[in-house]
Amino acid sequence: MSEVKVVSEIAASVWKIQANPGDRVEEGDVILILESMKMEIPVTAPQAGTVQAILVREGETVEEDQHVATLAG
Amino acid sequence: MAAPAASLAALGPVLIANRGEIACRIAATCRRLGIPTVAVYSDADATALHVAAADDAERIGPAPPRESYLSIPAILDAARHAGARSVHPGYGFLSENADFAAACAAAGLVFIGPPAEAIRAMGGKAAARAVARGAGVPSVPGYDGENQSDAVLLAAAESVGFPVMIKAVAGGGGRGMRRVPDAAAFPAALEGARREAAAFGDTRVLVEKLVQRARHIEVQVFADRHGNVVHLGERDCTLQRRNQKLVEESPAPGMDAALREELGRRATALASAVGYVGAGTLEFVADADAPLAADRIWFIEMNTRLQVEHPVTEMVTGLDLVEWQLRVAAGEPLPLRQEQIRLDGHAVEARLCAEDPARGFLPSPGRLAALHLPEGLEGVRVDTGVRAGDLVTPFYDPLLAKVIAHAPTREAALDRLAEALRRCAAEGIRINAAFLAAALDSAEMRSGEVDTGFLERARTRLLLARAA
Numbered sequence A: 001m002s003e004v005k006v007v008s009e010i011a012a013s014v015w016k017i018q019a020n021p022g023d024r025v026e027e028g029d030v031i032l033i034l035e036s037m038k039m040e041i042p043v044t045a046p047q048a049g050t051v052q053a054i055l056v057r058e059g060e061t062v063e064e065d066q067h068v069a070t071l072a073g
Numbered sequence B: 001m002a003a004p005a006a007s008l009a010a011l012g013p014v015l016i017a018n019r020g021e022i023a024c025r026i027a028a029t030c031r032r033l034g035i036p037t038v039a040v041y042s043d044a045d046a047t048a049l050h051v052a053a054a055d056d057a058e059r060i061g062p063a064p065p066r067e068s069y070l071s072i073p074a075i076l077d078a079a080r081h082a083g084a085r086s087v088h089p090g091y092g093f094l095s096e097n098a099d100f101a102a103a104c105a106a107a108g109l110v111f112i113g114p115p116a117e118a119i120r121a122m123g124g125k126a127a128a129r130a131v132a133r134g135a136g137v138p139s140v141p142g143y144d145g146e147n148q149s150d151a152v153l154l155a156a157a158e159s160v161g162f163p164v165m166i167k168a169v170a171g172g173g174g175r176g177m178r179r180v181p182d183a184a185a186f187p188a189a190l191e192g193a194r195r196e197a198a199a200f201g202d203t204r205v206l207v208e209k210l211v212q213r214a215r216h217i218e219v220q221v222f223a224d225r226h227g228n229v230v231h232l233g234e235r236d237c238t239l240q241r242r243n244q245k246l247v248e249e250s251p252a253p254g255m256d257a258a259l260r261e262e263l264g265r266r267a268t269a270l271a272s273a274v275g276y277v278g279a280g281t282l283e284f285v286a287d288a289d290a291p292l293a294a295d296r297i298w299f300i301e302m303n304t305r306l307q308v309e310h311p312v313t314e315m316v317t318g319l320d321l322v323e324w325q326l327r328v329a330a331g332e333p334l335p336l337r338q339e340q341i342r343l344d345g346h347a348v349e350a351r352l353c354a355e356d357p358a359r360g361f362l363p364s365p366g367r368l369a370a371l372h373l374p375e376g377l378e379g380v381r382v383d384t385g386v387r388a389g390d391l392v393t394p395f396y397d398p399l400l401a402k403v404i405a406h407a408p409t410r411e412a413a414l415d416r417l418a419e420a421l422r423r424c425a426a427e428g429i430r431i432n433a434a435f436l437a438a439a440l441d442s443a444e445m446r447s448g449e450v451d452t453g454f455l456e457r458a459r460t461r462l463l464l465a466r467a468a
Helices: B020-032 B049-053 B072-082 B098-106 B116-121 B125-135 B150-160 B183-200 B257-273 B310-317 B321-329 B410-422 B433-441 B443-447 B459-467
Strands: A003-007 A012-017 A030-036 A039-044 A049-054 A067-072 B014-016 B037-042 B056-061 B086-088 B164-168 B177-180 B205-209 B214-223 B229-241 B244-250 B278-287 B297-303 B346-353 B370-372 B380-384 B399-407 B425-427
Touching: A030 A049, A030 A067, B014 B020, B014 B072, B020 B037, B020 B049, B020 B321, B020 B380, B020 B399, B037 B049, B037 B072, B056 B072, B072 B098, B086 B321, B098 B116, B116 B125, B125 B205, B125 B257, B125 B297, B150 B164, B150 B183, B150 B205, B164 B183, B177 B183, B183 B205, B214 B257, B214 B321, B229 B257, B229 B310, B244 B310, B244 B433, B257 B278, B257 B297, B278 B321, B310 B321, B310 B346, B310 B380, B310 B399, B346 B410, B346 B433, B380 B410, B399 B410, B410 B433, B410 B443, B433 B443, B433 B459
Parallel strands: B014 B037, B014 B086, B037 B056
Antiparallel strands: A003 A067, A012 A030, A030 A039, A049 A067, B164 B177, B164 B205, B214 B229, B214 B278, B229 B244, B244 B346, B278 B297, B346 B399, B370 B425, B380 B399
């Protein structure tokens, strides 16, 4: 089992968290939704796996390339 | 409602309840007229250009808009603290919030915009259609009745003819909207639209005939407190992406004097019907599959504020619309009568945004290390809200600046704007200038044969053109 880092592709604020630790996700499933410049940007699972950790909270701001969640794939 | 101020000077200080380029633009006219201004800023904007553009500034809260630019108590507190006597809402944020207009009036501040009742009367899609019916102005054929049973809605769709659109009465920004190709797809689309409509606290929907290839045409109106209403011609805002306008021009290609007069008549009738005061815009949809004609153009909604794209109207009329707003708010009659308003030449505006066309138009916040805007070119106007060194944050919309070109002909204005956009450059963030220049140079734009889906369909070609 490998650990997969999920990162934010842009600076944004965390609008909604859609997955919880322990959830099973498929590739492309939405883990959380960011909001930047009035646009909603989904952060999706790069591969199938289990959500190990969500590292941000709703309302928090994130930087580009920030590690926001970890999957066990 | 607060009594109208007796003179322009009595409006000052004007609190500008906005940020970015529009706050700077409002401050510029106030300065020219000798009226002091107060900027407001969130923690993300403490060193922003709009703060420097005003005479005074008040902090209104943290960066998220809900806690600052959208907070009515924070803005009223700032107005009280700064001793402001009027409030200009700009566009977006609280500009079309009837409660805000009413709260300003109740606090003894002159609201530089329409009365709260006029904002409410045009507030919902069904309400606007009802106003249009009363004023004898055609809306897109459809149904906006109170009976919301599935059978009645389906019958309405069949009566106007498929394809249709189902729209949430209270919706906005494309949410609660469904295109429905035929009767078989109707039940599922209705259920989806209602589910999204519930988020707006109102599950009512309306059914409209789908205009498959559409142009977006709008008419600028102005009304004063003395019963005068005029129009300042039209703008064509057909070049859009995801329902966001990117290029606007005036006059609209193919518009003749007779049709302009007819649309102007419809627009001023609608404004009069709701007791409108100040600057407003009536939006229409036109069928792009036929030449512009009175029976192929329908009213959709009213924007009860100054528009982002108002500079194209300023450039063809030679007028300052913010000055007109201030004069109307001060109780003066409109500066000109309809027959005194002249349209000269052609103007086109492009919206320069912090976004990356090559990455699917992803927003591009960041530190604006360097910025070059095409200032000082003949016939080119630049309205900017940023300067080199600014941090462009993720909290607000991506509009950085507007570039507007004016010339005697449409061809020359498009050339001038495309050239100006090719001279725009930014370091530290991505901007859409080259993409916009390619769109202006496209054969479709040059021949005026575009519809609201053009930019999306031609996207890859335009991205390649800009690299060439």
